[in-house]
Amino acid sequence: MRNHSFPFWVVLALLVDGVLVAVTDEVKPVSVMKGDSVILNTGVSELQSDNTIEWIFGDKLIIAKMEGKKISIIVFRDKLNLENENGSLIIKDITNEQEGLYKVDIRGRYETSKRFNVTVREAMKTVSVKKGESVTLHTGVIEIQGYDLIKWKFEEHLIAEINQGTNLFILEDSSDERFKGRLQLSEKSGSLTISDSETTDSGVYHLNMISSSHTVQRTISVTVKAFIPDNHTPDSGLHPGYVALISVIVLVMLVAAVTLVICYRTRNQTSEFI
Ligand SMILES: *[C@@H]1O[C@H](CO)[C@@H](O)[C@H](O)[C@H]1NC(C)=O
């Protein structure tokens, strides 16, 4: 299946002076969203002590190196790291600055080189909806063919998974009754839709997409807001404006009544002296 998605796969394996050289002209497309964590695989399971690894960005900018066990991060220091075991490149919290072509050169007894084309799209890191509305969490890929495994987790619970290897397509409702019958997974894009959202669906969702060449990790924060009626609360009786108006009228009437009483008394007292 994977062979179909990469028809231009060309590998030349040459034995030159006892050194096995693998050459490939293939550029792996890696489509991610801003803020994702990405791992670009060297494809080497375990490095030999004589291996050196060089990660190159763009034309010739060396961004990271590994000589034996010694790792040096040269560019994007707060973003990059290398896996100890296999020299795979970890890019954390990716931005547009890290978009472009990556190349890894592995030297030693087994020499190989791999290229990746990383494109960074606008992210949807936080989503806010009203209770009852549906929410779609996007993988950002059009076709999931390139991925062997796609996993969606809510907090720490697995809620959905597409496994190309075992042809598994599951929505994990059983372990968590919370989403019962409200989850849909697009078989084409792997995007997850939560319908008829509840306030308890609020929280952090984790996406993990794994292929033989790379891994993408994403977290999306979802907030489901309860429906709050606006200020015109029907049960409180009167509008504050009316209350103010009535207060003014009552006050005016009171002043008038007091004035009348005083006038009446004054007149009565005056008449007594007559
Ligand atoms: C590379 O090593 C890390 C652990 O350091 C491991 O999680 C990962 O699966 C390895 N990748 C490959 C392609 O072997």
Ligand SMILES: *[C@@H]1O[C@H](CO)[C@@H](O)[C@H](O)[C@H]1NC(C)=O
């Ligand atoms: C890298 O990907 C972009 C966007 O898909 C594309 O325009 C560009 O041609 C690709 N470059 C290579 C060398 O594959």
